[in-house]
Amino acid sequence: MSSTLSRELDALADWRKAMDRRVEQFGTLLGDHDLLDADGMAMVQTLRQRLSSDRLVLAFVAEFSRGKSELINALFFADSGRRILPATPGRTTMCPVELAWDASEAASLCLLPIGTRRDGLTVSALRGRMHLWQRVALPLGNPEGLAEALQEVTQTQLVSLDDARALGFWDDENPNDNPPRGDDDRVEVPAWRHALINYPHPLLKRGLVVIDTPGLNAIGAEPELTLGLLPSAHATVFLLAADAGVTRSDLAIWRDHLGDRGLERFVVLNKIDALNDPLLSAEQVAAQVQRQREQVATTLAVSEQRVFPLSARQALSARMGGDQAGLLASGLPALEQALANQLLPERGSVVGRLIEDGALALQQVTTRRINDRRRQLADQLAELGSLRGKSSSKLLMMSSRFQREAAAFEECLPRLTATRAVHSRLLQSVMRDLSSERVRLEVSRMQADSEASLFRLGAGKAFAQLGQRLAGLVDRAEKSIEEIDQMLAASHRQMNAEYGFALSAAPKPALTNYRRELKRIEAAYGRYFGLTKLWRLSERGFLGQFLQVLLSRLRVVFESAAVEVELWGKTCTAQLESQLRERRRALHSRRDAFSRIQMAGDELERRIHEVEAQSAHLLQLGERVVESVDGLRILAATVPRASATGLDADAPEAAPRLALVHTTSPHASRGAA
Numbered sequence: 156m157s158s159t160l161s162r163e164l165d166a167l168a169d170w171r172k173a174m175d176r177r178v179e180q181f182g183t184l185l186g187d188h189d190l191l192d193a194d195g196m197a198m199v200q201t202l203r204q205r206l207s208s209d210r211l212v213l214a215f216v217a218e219f220s221r222g223k224s225e226l227i228n229a230l231f232f233a234d235s236g237r238r239i240l241p242a243t244p245g246r247t248t249m250c251p252v253e254l255a256w257d258a259s260e261a262a263s264l265c266l267l268p269i270g271t272r273r274d275g276l277t278v279s280a281l282r283g284r285m286h287l288w289q290r291v292a293l294p295l296g297n298p299e300g301l302a303e304a305l306q307e308v309t310q311t312q313l314v315s316l317d318d319a320r321a322l323g324f325w326d327d328e329n330p331n332d333n334p335p336r337g338d339d340d341r342v343e344v345p346a347w348r349h350a351l352i353n354y355p356h357p358l359l360k361r362g363l364v365v366i367d368t369p370g371l372n373a374i375g376a377e378p379e380l381t382l383g384l385l386p387s388a389h390a391t392v393f394l395l396a397a398d399a400g401v402t403r404s405d406l407a408i409w410r411d412h413l414g415d416r417g418l419e420r421f422v423v424l425n426k427i428d429a430l431n432d433p434l435l436s437a438e439q440v441a442a443q444v445q446r447q448r449e450q451v452a453t454t455l456a457v458s459e460q461r462v463f464p465l466s467a468r469q470a471l472s473a474r475m476g477g478d479q480a481g482l483l484a485s486g487l488p489a490l491e492q493a494l495a496n497q498l499l500p501e502r503g504s505v506v507g508r509l510i511e512d513g514a515l516a517l518q519q520v521t522t523r524r525i526n527d528r529r530r531q532l533a534d535q536l537a538e539l540g541s542l543r544g545k546s547s548s549k550l551l552m553m554s555s556r557f558q559r560e561a562a563a564f565e566e567c568l569p570r571l572t573a574t575r576a577v578h579s580r581l582l583q584s585v586m587r588d589l590s591s592e593r594v595r596l597e598v599s600r601m602q603a604d605s606e607a608s609l610f611r612l613g614a615g616k617a618f619a620q621l622g623q624r625l626a627g628l629v630d631r632a633e634k635s636i637e638e639i640d641q642m643l644a645a646s647h648r649q650m651n652a653e654y655g656f657a658l659s660a661a662p663k664p665a666l667t668n669y670r671r672e673l674k675r676i677e678a679a680y681g682r683y684f685g686l687t688k689l690w691r692l693s694e695r696g697f698l699g700q701f702l703q704v705l706l707s708r709l710r711v712v713f714e715s716a717a718v719e720v721e722l723w724g725k726t727c728t729a730q731l732e733s734q735l736r737e738r739r740r741a742l743h744s745r746r747d748a749f750s751r752i753q754m755a756g757d758e759l760e761r762r763i764h765e766v767e768a769q770s771a772h773l774l775q776l777g778e779r780v781v782e783s784v785d786g787l788r789i790l791a792a793t794v795p796r797a798s799a800t801g802l803d804a805d806a807p808e809a810a811p812r813l814a815l816v817h818t819t820s821p822h823a824s825r826g827a828a
């Protein structure tokens with residue numbers, strides 16, 4: 156009994172695969188006709204890479220025992236016929252568990268020991284150091300073996316009070332949040348800090364990443380969860396239990412971890428089966444559930460449509476037993492439908508836009524090259540035509556004109572080299588402003604400024620100043636980009652007028668999106684400098700991790716901007732290179748033709764014929780390129796959309812997003828994300 160969500164994910168993956176095939180065919184077409192240089196080929200590879208590595212990250216967050224792991228089992232693992240992730244009463248999952256599939260690795264469970272918390276490195280930094288993780292091979296096609304191996308995520312260990320303090324599980328100032336202390340003064344803490352499950356489950360193979368989190372409390376929570384893992388999720392599912400209502404700690408988790416409205420949030424009111432009461436009618440129970448749903452929506456300030464009453468346990472057992480009616484009664488299909496309806500199209504359109512932009516940029520480069528070649532051929536034709544019936548003295552005269560043209564072409568080269576040197580110098584200064592190293596220096600400066608201030612009172616100010624400095628860097632980069640753009644435009648005008656080139660400006664990158672993204676990060680992380688949160692910054696090790704995570708978010712923004720600027724620089728250079736190459740090629744072929752014509756009388760007509768055929772072939776090729784790009788764009792704009800009933804997923808409804816418009820800016824819709 157496959158779910159709506161899995162069918163929709165399938166449709167999305169098939170769509171990505173179809174796009175990949177088309178991008179590949181397009182690349183072959185361009186490559187076979189020598190229409191792409193190395194940069195263009197690299198761009199085709201980047202698009203394909205993007206299509207194959209696209210991920211959809213779904214995180215489950217709640218207080219312990221609300222049924223997160225059970226819900227994940229019901230949503231994704233019921234087909235295996237058993238409970239895969241451990242779900243038991245009381246605290247079960249002890250560390251964040253990330254389920255994904257990376258085909259370049261073997262199926263395995265990788266566990267990061269809790270002791271790594273001491274050295275202050277974030278989990279993402281430690282992902283690059285796999286020798287610190289413990290790896291357990293996972294059996295394939297054996298659900299029992301898999302479930303047994305995954306029991307490891309429930310492991311705990313007993314440590315001394317000092318160790319518990321050092322690991323961040325014990326806080327003398329907030330005793331209520333501390334774990335129970337044994338007779339021997341030892342404290343039970345999780346054995347692992349993070350678990351990565353690499354498993355070829357059909358949905359994971361389709362790019363889904365599921366994050367199961369442990370029930371949180373103020374002390375035990377890994378700062379990175381709030382700062383890095385949750386903000387990077389495409390959607391979060393927050394769970395409450397109908398039999399517990401909304402408790403104070405539920406609310407604290409909602410506020411601290413999911414309060415950011417930028418997150419796509421779904422709320423589940425789980426365990427509604429616990430409200431069944433032999434003394435009440437089914438209608439009375441349903442009314443109770445509805446009342447609770449309304450209360451939850453009001454308390455959390457979300458729309459009622461975003462609250463899904465369900466029973467994960469019923470759903471799991473109904474799905475395992477193939478009981479369709481039971482599954483419907485469990486309430487799970489409504490959540491799946493919502494996830495499929497709201498999440499997948501959104502995700503798809505991000506990828507679709509990227510492919511469209513890429514295809515358009517490739518089309519521009521190619522079309523320019525084809526037009527250039529055709530123009531050269533037209534010139535040759537005119538020249539050859541004028542030779543018909545000419546005397547040998549006339550031919551001699553034309554030959555010397557041809558020599559002059561070749562000499563003029565050589566003359567423009569030094570001037571081009573000079574322009575290119577200025578261009579590259581300016582571009583390098585932009586790249587320096589947008590470099591990771593520059594961001595790192597700015598963040599270090601903020602750390603030094605805030606540590607120099609008393610009781611971190613100056614931390615807020617240092618953070619605000621960091622924001623201003625980063626915005627200043629973006630402003631300066633934008634100014635330099637403008638300068639480069641104007642310089643190139645002037646140089647193009649001159650080259651076109653004097654040497655008959657057809658150089659045109661590539662649309663310059665706009666940094667507006669990146670500036671907006673910086674503001675968003677500033678707002679999200681600035682919350683930690685408010686009076687109610689400031690205490691966290693003074694917690695042991697928190698500031699260090701906070702800054703690391705902040706740095707990695709900022710880096711992504713700056714690196715993306717730098718990539719876009721670099722791409723623009725390359726496009727400008729590539730255009731020039733390509734026109735120079737075409738010009739040289741045309742000069743060679745004219746020289747060859749000329750010498751042949753001078754030798755034999757019938758050569759002229761043959762040559763005219765040849766050039767006409769080449770021109771016709773290029774025209775056809777141009778049409779094939781446009782057709783190919785149009786096909787790709789239509790496909791990219793037709794993100795598979797969740798079907799209303801979830802039953803006709805084999806023929807996903809098409810939702811064309813935009814009409815075809817040729818040659819819009821390849822940068823126009825590229826965002827910072």
Ligand SMILES: Nc1nc2c(ncn2[C@@H]2O[C@H](COP(=O)(O)OP(=O)(O)OP(=O)(O)O)[C@@H](O)[C@H]2O)c(=O)[nH]1
Nearest residue numbers: 220221222223224225242243244247248370467468
């Ligand atoms: N009655 C009932 N019990 C449920 C339901 N969903 C989960 N449970 C049970 O509640 C207990 C806790 O579920 P888990 O999935 O382990 O909860 P969790 O949120 O993952 O908890 P931690 O891993 O400790 O953070 C288990 O015994 C589940 O079987 C439900 O819909 N109804």
Ligand SMILES: [Mg+2]
Nearest residue numbers: 223224247248
């Ligand atoms: Mg759990």
